[in-house]
Amino acid sequence: MRKRVIYLFVSILLSIPVDFHAWIVTGQEEDVTSIHANSVIVDSHIDTLMKVVDPDTWLPVTDIGKETNFEVDIPKMQAAGLSVPFFAAFTSGFYDNNPRSISNTLASINALYWIEKNNTDQLEVTSTFTEIQAAIEKGKIAAVPTIEGAYSLEEHNAIELIRQYDDLGITAIGFTWNYSNALGEGADRVYNDPVSTPSGDGLTELGVEVAEEMNRIGMMIDVSHMAERTFWDVMEVSKAPVIATHSGVNALRNHPRNLTDEQLLALAENGGVVGIVFYPQFLTDDREAMVSDIVDHIDYAVNLIGIDHVALGSDYDGAELPNDLKDASELYKITEELIERDYSVKDIKKILGANTLRVLRDVEKAADPDQMNKGKSPTIIPAYEMGEMMDSRTPLFTAKLEQEEGHAIDIASLRIIVDGIPYEPEFNEQSSLVSLQMNDVLKERFHVVTVEAADETGRINRETRIVWME
Known part of the structure; x- marks a missing residue:
């Protein structure tokens, strides 16, 4: 047929x-x-x-x-x-x-x-x-x-x-x-x-x-x-x-x-x-x-x-x-x-x-049911969207962290990972901004950036974006 x-x-x-x-x-x-x-x-x-x-x-x-x-x-x-x-x-x-x-x-x-x-x-x-x-x-x-x-x-x-x-x-x-x-x-x-x-x-x-x-x-x-x-x-x-x-x-x-x-x-x-x-x-x-x-x-x-x-x-x-x-x-x-x-x-x-x-x-x-002990807190809000163009080959990556009242951010847990390489970022407790200034020039066009943070219980949250450069 x-x-x-x-x-x-x-x-x-x-x-x-x-x-x-x-x-x-x-x-x-x-x-x-x-x-x-x-x-x-x-x-x-x-x-x-x-x-x-x-x-x-x-x-x-x-x-x-x-x-x-x-x-x-x-x-x-x-x-x-x-x-x-x-x-x-x-x-x-x-x-x-x-x-x-x-x-x-x-x-x-x-x-x-x-x-x-x-x-x-x-x-x-x-x-x-x-x-x-x-x-x-x-x-x-x-x-x-x-x-x-x-x-x-x-x-x-x-x-x-x-x-x-x-x-x-x-x-x-x-x-x-x-x-x-x-x-x-x-x-x-x-x-x-x-x-x-x-x-x-x-x-x-x-x-x-x-x-x-x-x-x-x-x-x-x-x-x-x-x-x-x-x-x-x-x-x-x-x-x-x-x-x-x-x-x-x-x-x-x-x-x-x-x-x-x-x-x-x-x-x-x-x-x-x-x-x-x-x-x-x-x-x-x-x-x-x-x-x-x-x-x-x-x-x-x-x-x-x-x-x-x-x-x-x-x-x-x-x-x-x-x-x-x-x-x-x-x-x-x-x-x-x-x-x-x-x-x-x-x-x-x-x-x-x-x-x-x-x-x-x-x-x-x-799979491991914990999978890196993932959580939902603190909330991570990167300053860039998925697929956003960055205006520098040595970009500043920032994100705002929001935590529920009564819970603390584990500052020692903060990491920003770029193309599989982890970095220790800066953290401003007053503004709740985590940031990483790249000193090495990112020569290629596309990169993947992850902001990772945990609360006092050790539950990890991550936000990952692809960015690109001219």
């Missing part, structure tokens, strides 16, 4: 109760339109933010709230019923230039918040299972920020910076792109230097530390783009389920970016999920592919590891697509092919989104 239907986003709301398990009920749907429209559709890897930012300035310039020539924009997601897109902040790493990798990563994250600001009625940045549910119930697209290529994380900044990324809503991090880095070995098993120096095997000590911290704060580890040894090291270290956001099945297409049967079985034993990629090079030995090739990979993975561990991870706007899938608006063709292969409604809903959301929920449950 070949139905070319434009699915109104609001139709996806008709059967979404609060209970997670109700998101995958079988129901009585009989055709592609009703099954697709009544599913919560998640895509665990989309590269559109690369196209939103200007390649020279890294400032956001294209608002995807309107029709674009991209494979993903808000109208296309609404047409597809794509309610939970994972938007990747991608960087391939800049050789021997960690500050530039930080800036590049933050530029994409900033672009997602800029998109939200321009389209508040249609899209909301979300990072937790509860926030995703709430956004969908309000009729909004729940945009999930992720990172592809953690080249911004090095020995001097990794743990503090990953906490700042957590503040910004980053839900999953892929340690490597194809190149290796301070966390581990990438799929190409070389560093991004002028001579492509071969890299060491597997996860580094810093990579182990980062994986453990991500488990602690409830952030998903993305194992796509890892060298196989790095994958196995992560599986040994991680106490929480992991996700392969956009990978294929190696048994069907022998490629370093695809997962072997042994890897897929380990992923299932871990409780994780693989998002099947749409990129023809990972699907078939031919130069071209069709939607049926995507579902061939889904079939193989389901038969090998079970229906609960397979999902979608398109790589929209980051790779070519099958010939019969022009953009995100045609996602219904995946549903159509699954129906033709006699998948049940319940199982289709799992593949379309429920499996990925289940892993997110399980990762959150496995």
Whole structure:
């Protein structure tokens, strides 16, 4: 049955109760339109933010709230019923230039918040299972920020910076792109230097530390783009389920970016999920592919590891697509092919989104319940907004602290963290202003700044913003 239907986003709301398990009920749907429209559709890897930012300035310039020539924009997601897109902040790493990798990563994250600001009625940045549910119930697209290529994380900044990324809503991090880095070995098993120096095997000590911290704060580890040894090291270290956001099945297409049967079985034993990629090079030995090739990979993975561990991870706007899938608006063709292969409604809903959301929920449950002993007091009011331009390369960062009557601010706890580096700020008790004058010139354009304070009970509150400079 070949139905070319434009699915109104609001139709996806008709059967979404609060209970997670109700998101995958079988129901009585009989055709592609009703099954697709009544599913919560998640895509665990989309590269559109690369196209939103200007390649020279890294400032956001294209608002995807309107029709674009991209494979993903808000109208296309609404047409597809794509309610939970994972938007990747991608960087391939800049050789021997960690500050530039930080800036590049933050530029994409900033672009997602800029998109939200321009389209508040249609899209909301979300990072937790509860926030995703709430956004969908309000009729909004729940945009999930992720990172592809953690080249911004090095020995001097990794743990503090990953906490700042957590503040910004980053839900999953892929340690490597194809190149290796301070966390581990990438799929190409070389560093991004002028001579492509071969890299060491597997996860580094810093990579182990980062994986453990991500488990602690409830952030998903993305194992796509890892060298196989790095994958196995992560599986040994991680106490929480992991996700392969956009990978294929190696048994069907022998490629370093695809997962072997042994890897897929380990992923299932871990409780994780693989998002099947749409990129023809990972699907078939031919130069071209069709939607049926995507579902061939889904079939193989389901038969090998079970229906609960397979999902979608398109790589929209980051790779070519099958010939019969022009953009995100045609996602219904995946549903159509699954129906033709006699998948049940319940199982289709799992593949379309429920499996990925289940892993997110399980990762959150496995996290440290205290998560840095976070609190809500004192209230921190930075003097700058998210995405604000600073007028100096040696800026003065300030924030006002407001405490409830009868409670004291622990002055010794005050910190301002810039790009993963903590500083001891000044504090004016009369004005309740905390401030940090940067003496070192911030050479790159984008930076992330966190103001952290605690009350006398030790409960910590943080406010984190991305800022940029001319």
